[in-house]
Amino acid sequence: xxxxxxxxxxxxxxxxxxxxxxxxxxxxxxxxxxxxxxxxxxxxxxxxxxxxxxxxxxxxxxxxxxxxxxxxxxxxxxxxxxxxxxxxxxxxxxx
Amino acid sequence: xxxxxxxxxxxxxxxxxxxxxxxxxxxxxxxxxxxxxxxxxxxxxxxxxxxxxxxxxxxxxxxxxxxxxxxxxxxxxxxxxxxxxxxxxxxxxxxxxxxxxxxxxxxxxxxxxxxxxxxxxxxxxxxxxxxxxxxxxxxxxxxxxxxxxxxxxxxxxxxxxxxxxxxxxxxxxxxxxxxxxxxxxxxxxxxxxxxxxxxxxxxxxxxxxxxxxxxxxxxxxxxxxxxxxxxxxxxxxxxxxxxxxxxxxxxxxxxxxxxxxxxxxxxxxxxxxxxxxxxxxxxxxxxxxxxxxxxxxxxxxxxxxxxxxxxxxxxxxxxxxxxxxxxxxxxxxxxxxxxxxxxxxxxxxxxxxxxxxxxxxxxxxxxxxxxxxxxxxxxxxxxxxxxxxxxxxxxxxxxxxxxxxxxxxxxxxxxxxxxxxxxxxxxxxxxx
Numbered sequence: 315x316x317x318x319x320x321x322x323x324x325x326x327x328x329x330x331x332x333x334x335x336x337x338x339x340x341x342x343x344x345x346x347x348x349x350x351x352x353x354x355x356x357x358x359x360x361x362x363x364x365x366x367x368x369x370x371x372x373x374x375x376x377x378x379x380x381x382x383x384x385x386x387x388x389x390x391x392x393x394x395x396x397x398x399x400x401x402x403x404x405x406x407x408x409x
Numbered sequence: 410x411x412x413x414x415x416x417x418x419x420x421x422x423x424x425x426x427x428x429x430x431x432x433x434x435x436x437x438x439x440x441x442x443x444x445x446x447x448x449x450x451x452x453x454x455x456x457x458x459x460x461x462x463x464x465x466x467x468x469x470x471x472x473x474x475x476x477x478x479x480x481x482x483x484x485x486x487x488x489x490x491x492x493x494x495x496x497x498x499x500x501x502x503x504x505x506x507x508x509x510x511x512x513x514x515x516x517x518x519x520x521x522x523x524x525x526x527x528x529x530x531x532x533x534x535x536x537x538x539x540x541x542x543x544x545x546x547x548x549x550x551x552x553x554x555x556x557x558x559x560x561x562x563x564x565x566x567x568x569x570x571x572x573x574x575x576x577x578x579x580x581x582x583x584x585x586x587x588x589x590x591x592x593x594x595x596x597x598x599x600x601x602x603x604x605x606x607x608x609x610x611x612x613x614x615x616x617x618x619x620x621x622x623x624x625x626x627x628x629x630x631x632x633x634x635x636x637x638x639x640x641x642x643x644x645x646x647x648x649x650x651x652x653x654x655x656x657x658x659x660x661x662x663x664x665x666x667x668x669x670x671x672x673x674x675x676x677x678x679x680x681x682x683x684x685x686x687x688x689x690x691x692x693x694x695x696x697x698x699x700x701x702x703x704x705x706x707x708x709x710x711x712x713x714x715x716x717x718x719x720x721x722x723x724x725x726x727x728x729x730x731x732x733x734x735x736x737x738x739x740x741x742x743x744x745x746x747x748x749x750x751x752x753x754x755x756x757x758x759x760x761x762x763x764x765x766x767x768x769x770x771x772x773x774x775x776x777x778x779x780x781x782x783x784x785x786x787x788x789x790x791x792x793x794x795x796x797x798x799x800x801x802x803x804x805x806x807x808x809x810x811x812x813x814x815x816x817x818x819x820x821x822x823x824x825x826x827x828x829x830x831x832x833x834x835x836x837x838x839x840x841x
Contacts, residue, residue, distance in 0.1 A: 316666045321597070321686035328446070356654045358595045358661040358688035378688040379451065381573040382593050385586050385690075386655050397444055397575065400555055401536030405450045408598050408642075408685045409515035 318360040322376040330402035334374040336361075336383065337394045344370040348390060353383045379404055414440045416739060417552055417563040418531075419539050419576065421448035423725045424711025425569030426522040427466050427732030433531035435740045440561060441531050442554060444538040449519030452571075453689035454725060455596070455637055455644060457619065458513045462726035466733055467525060471507065475517040477639040478617025479508035482610075486673070488624035488634075489795035493673050504616065512617050512637045512644075514598075542566060542580045542707070549580070549706035565739050565749040566707045569732065572690045574713035582707075583700045588651035589781060590694025590715070592632060595661045596646025597669075599681030603641040609677060610638055621722060622647075624791030626668045628659055631780050631787055634668055635722070636677065643678055645669070648691060652781070661688065693719035696767075696774035703754040708735045716766055720773045720840075727766050734760040776839045783835060789823050790832075 338344060344351065345368045353362040359376040362383065384395035397403070418429040421443035429441045445451040457480070463470050482499035503509065527533050534554075543551040543560060551562035570576055572591065577583040601609075610618045622634035632649030647661075647668050654661070668674060692698070692715040699716075702709040710716070711728035718727060738757040739749070747753045761767045780786060797816040801809070820829060 316660070316663050318660070318662045321662060321683070324683060324685050325687075350655075352655050355658055355660055356593070356651070358593065360660070360662070378686075380593065380688045380690050381586075381591075382651060382654075382688070382690065384573075385588055385591060386651055388585075388588060391585070395575075396540075397538045400444050400538045401446050403451075405446055406453060406516050406685065406687060408517075408644075409449055409453045409456075409519070409687065 318358075319376070322359060325376075326405040326407055327375065328402050328405060329375050330398055333399065333402075334372075335396045335398040335403065336372065336374050336377065338370060338372055339392045339394050341369065343390050343392050344368075348392075352386050353393070356382050356386050358382065377403065412440075412561045414438045414561065414563040415743070416440070416565045416567060417442065417561060418567045418569055419552060420569035420571060420711075421445075421523050421526070421533065422452050422519065422569060422571060422711060422728065423522070424713075424728035424732035425567070426519070426526050427729040428567050428569060428710055428736045429531045430466060430522075430526045430529050431733055431736035432739060433526065433529035435736070436530075437740070437743065439531035440563065441526065441533045442537050442539050442552065443523075443533065443535045446536055447520055448523035448533070448535070449516035452515050452519055453596075453687045454515045455635055455646070455722075456513050456515050456518070456725070457637065457722070458511045458518065459723065459726035460507065460509050460511070462729040462733075466729060474521050475513065477512040477514060478612075478615055479503065480510040480512070480619050481612065481616045482618045484618065484620040486620060486622045486624070487791045487794050488622055488626050488671065488673070489792050490625050491672055492795045492799065493622070493624070494794045494798045510619075512619075512639050514639060539570070539576060542576055544580065547705055549704070552576075564706070567732075567735055567739075568707060568709040568713050569711050570713055572692050572712040574709070577700070577709065577713065582704060586692070587694070587698070588655055590692065590698040590777075591651050592648040592691045592693045592719070593651050593654055593661055593688065594646050594648030594691055595665045595686070595688045596644055597665065597683050597687075598639075598642050598644045598685050599678045599683050600642045601678075601681045605680070606638055606641060606643065612638065623787060625788075626664070626671065627787055628657070628664065628667075629784055629788045630654065630657070631784065633722070636674065642684075643681060645674070645678065650693065650781070651690070662686075691719070691724065692717050693777065695719065695777045696770040697777070699770070702761075703751060703757050705751045706749050708738065708754060708757055710735045716770070718769050718773065720776055721769070723769075730764060730766050731761065734764060734766075773839065779835050779839045783832065785824065785832065786836075793820055793823060
């Protein structure tokens with residue numbers, strides 16, 4: 315099992331504590347309607363995890379700001395996605 | 410107080426920097442807004458710099474741009490699980506100045522480019538996210554930034570805000586991106602001593618190698634892998650279409666890990682220290698997926714406009730060129746005393762159509778569709794090719810004619826004669 319945390323550990327972030335830039339619009343949709351939960355697979359930073367009861371938990375601290383989660387949630391459009399406030403979020407050293 | 414500029418450029422990547430630089434150099438009052446701490450801090454690329462596009466903007470860029478290595482060798486690998494069949498082109502011609510392609514590290518390169526933009530007279534504001542376009546009816550008249558008194562106005566707003574371009578979506582210019590039109594690429598940078606990089610790739614000081622990969626590393630998905638040599642580091646990554654990622658259970662980082670474990674790749678990065686892991690979307694929908702790229706008071710450049718030639722792995726050169734053509738359009742209209750209406754800005758589209766940007770995208774307009782419908786190009790053929798090579802190169806007492814017959818049988822069994830002919834025709838059409 316590859317731990318994405320070990321990769322993200324190398325990155326620099328300026329976390330905007332208390333102001334996540336992505337949120338799930340309606341958590342019930344993830345838990346009850348969405349069968350695939352592809353956000354939990356496709357997010358390259360592993361920000362989305364499924365809890366035992368099908369509930370999806372989103373923690374944006376490691377977000378690489380790619381936009382994948384917003385685009386793949388095409389059936390439900392359930393991801394509210396903004397860029398972090400200016401200066402916050404991932405800070406690529408090399409890019 | 411209301412601030413008014415001739416032009417506002419949103420984003421400080423290659424397209425935004427190209428546009429802002431030329432506009433400022435022409436004497437226009439330019440404001441450039443970047444959400445990162447510094448230009449480059451939000452930007453990700455492989456990265457290869459194509460000299461020609463930059464030369465047309467900053468002819469003497471080689472004097473002080475942070476360039477890693479000029480490319481002397483290009484490899485193309487078709488991978489199976491444990492092997493690859495490859496082709497290599499290496500030429501001493503590529504060692505003659507002026508060099509045609511370089512590896513770069515984007516955070517450093519973008520910072521350099523931005524310094525040129527500021528020296529040319531543009532005002533750059535970092536750590537500022539543009540949250541919305543300010544409209545007057547259908548016309549864009551400015552942008553709203555996420556800081557106090559964040560409304561700024563301009564005759565023209567150039568959207569260089571990258572692949573996601575939230576601004577165009579919020580303004581209703583674009584629909585959400587389709588998963589089949591974007592690839593998700595993940596990559597890492599591994600540091601090694603300079604002499605190790607040079608010995609491992611059989612290259613001299615400043616010389617570089619590019620390896621492009623297709624086959625099993627994408628696990629059946631439409632996508633490619635890459636490995637580039639920098640001065641004292643190696644970047645490698647893999648990207649696949651989001652529509653394919655959506656259909657399976659492998660995480661992007663697992664895909665990258667498996668690629669790094671490939672017996673042909675592992676030794677190339679052995680002993681390296683991984684210092685950054687990045688992910689980025691690449692707009693690979695091609696010509697048919699190009700959205701609306703101009704309107705009253707706005708122009709769109711670079712990734713936001715889907716300007717990527719996925720077949721040739723080119724993007725930053727299309728970005729810089731579109732930025733340049735956008736600037737030339739605005740400068741021409743200003744000189745003629747014309748306003749920035751949609752009708753007048755059609756000149757931008759004309760310039761693009763006349764350039765390699767649209768010509769190349771048009772040439773490969775069928776490619777994305779064909780590849781989406783024919784995953785065998787990423788699975789069956791790499792496997793068949795590798796098996797054929799393995800068979801022919803294994804000396805085991807079986808005569809070559811029998812081996813050939815066996816190979817032919819394998820191809821027929823996997824794809825049938827019509828399948829093979831159809832695939833050849835599809836590829837011919839895609840490249841025609």
